[in-house]
Amino acid sequence: MIFNIGDTIQRRFILGNKTYNNFIELSQDRNPLHTNEEFAVSKGFKGIVMHGNILNAFLSYFIGECIPVKNVIIHSQQIQFKNPVYMNDELDFNAKVFEVYESVNTVVFKFIFKNRDSKVVAKGVIQIGIL
Numbered sequence: 480m481i482f483n484i485g486d487t488i489q490r491r492f493i494l495g496n497k498t499y500n501n502f503i504e505l506s507q508d509r510n511p512l513h514t515n516e517e518f519a520v521s522k523g524f525k526g527i528v529m530h531g532n533i534l535n536a537f538l539s540y541f542i543g544e545c546i547p548v549k550n551v552i553i554h555s556q557q558i559q560f561k562n563p564v565y566m567n568d569e570l571d572f573n574a575k576v577f578e579v580y581e582s583v584n585t586v587v588f589k590f591i592f593k594n595r596d597s598k599v600v601a602k603g604v605i606q607i608g609i610l
Contacts, residue, residue: 484578546607
């Protein structure tokens with residue numbers, strides 16, 4: 480198996496205007512929390528909150544482009560959103576191999592996203608199968 484327990488992969492993601500606008504176009508999610516600064520501030524946030532599912536897109540990139548094999552499929556993923564993410568935030572992503580099941584060609588990663596202040600914004604688990 481290519482993966483060993485404890486292996487890690489790190490990346491940095493920046494949530495800029497292009498990512499924000501492309502996600503809105505794709506998802507059609509124009510909830511005012513994500514599109515209206517006055518509304519978001521009135522709810523206690525410091526500005527427009529980025530869509531949490533943008534992080535799921537980053538997970539897709541991680542599996543599709545960052546791991547050393549391409550013949551994979553996502554079996555499941557679970558994500559917990561801990562803190563809001565804002566425009567132009569830089570997120571440090573760290574994924575660690577947590578379990579390897581060679582008999583069924585399955586790998587489980589635990590992952591975490593942290594902002595510039597090292598505050599956890601999301602964390603979770605993603606399981607893949609190697610085809």
